[in-house]
Amino acid sequence: MYNSMEQMLYNEYGIQVQSLQQIPAGWSASAWKVHSECGDYFLKVYDKHKPSTRNWIARIDSYMPVVLWLHENTKLQKKMTAPILTRDRTYKKEDSSFLYMVFPFIEGSTICDEKLKPEQIREVAQIISELHFHGAEIPASTNSLIETFDVSFCTTLSNRLGNIHASASLQEVLKPYMTLLAQATESLQSMGLLLQNSKMRYVMCHTDLHGWNLIQSKNLILIDWEGLKLAPVEADLFSFTGTFFFDYAWEDFMSIYQTTHKDYQINVEAMRFYRLRRRLEDIHEFVESILFDKLTQDDMNQSLRYLKQECELLHVMC
Secondary structure, three states, X not given: OOOOHHHHHHHHHOOOEEEEEEEOOOOOOEEEEEEEOOEEEXXXXXXXXXXXXXXXXXXXXXXXXXXXXXXXHOOOHHHEOOOOOOOOOOOOXXXXXXXXXXXXXXXXXXXXXXXXXXXXXXXXXXXXXXXXXXXXXXXXXXXXXXXXXXXXXXXXXXXXXXXXXXXXXXXXHHHHHHHHHHHHHHHHHHHHHHHHXXXXXXXXXXXXXXXXXXXXXXXXXXXXXXXXXXXXXXXXXXXHOOOOOOHHXXXXXXXXXXXXXXXXXXOHXXXXXXXXXXXXXXXXXXXXXXXXXXXXXXXXXXXXXXXXHHXXXXXXXX
């Protein structure tokens, strides 16, 4: 086990750390700005003991070789992030408690919840259009990334809902939505079974398009590729539909997207599936984190607020 992150960075990357600053991040990992004589870096740290991060850690060896291939072999190079390799040419380092990855630090601002400007909508459309040109031709193995329409988390979520009395705060938030959640999980499971037996074109999809994964630098950059999959295009396009992140940008986005994907027509069933799965996945992640992660009271209150918001959006969507 490394004595410190500074030691890990020097031993494995040759980076002599001058300062480390923790910066806001999503729920999959903590994030740090590393300042050194050679410049600034972005350090992502996954806590192996945190239950809600284990699925993310398990996927790294599946998606990261494809991320590196996309970065090195497509027009996306300046529009995406890829990890810096270690001294021994690997994309990660780990010890018994943590997994580490280092990226170039991007000078710019995260879009967050701000509305995309017209030029940014154009750039996002160009990024996704390019990504959707690639798929089975990628030399790195993509077998483990193929969409299976798995919704096994629904079983876990249903079990948690049956025991919400164990947490009074969770019960207070979820009680008004119990019937809706039961119906939604059942519906999603049925949709998943139908889509497993359907024939669709699969392409590389980011699957997590929202403002917190977009950084405005000299150009727009798409980050956090943990959800990379070989899937129907609706796995990305749902983000531009009603109640989701960029619903206001659908027409402008599609006018650009369809200049390069001229024959695209919405697969209605796939779109319904991805919209509902994302909403229920987010609810599931919040429930798991509230129940099992050791959250501070502020983080707990924030997670409860977000959970209630997701349940309200599910109600609107259904």
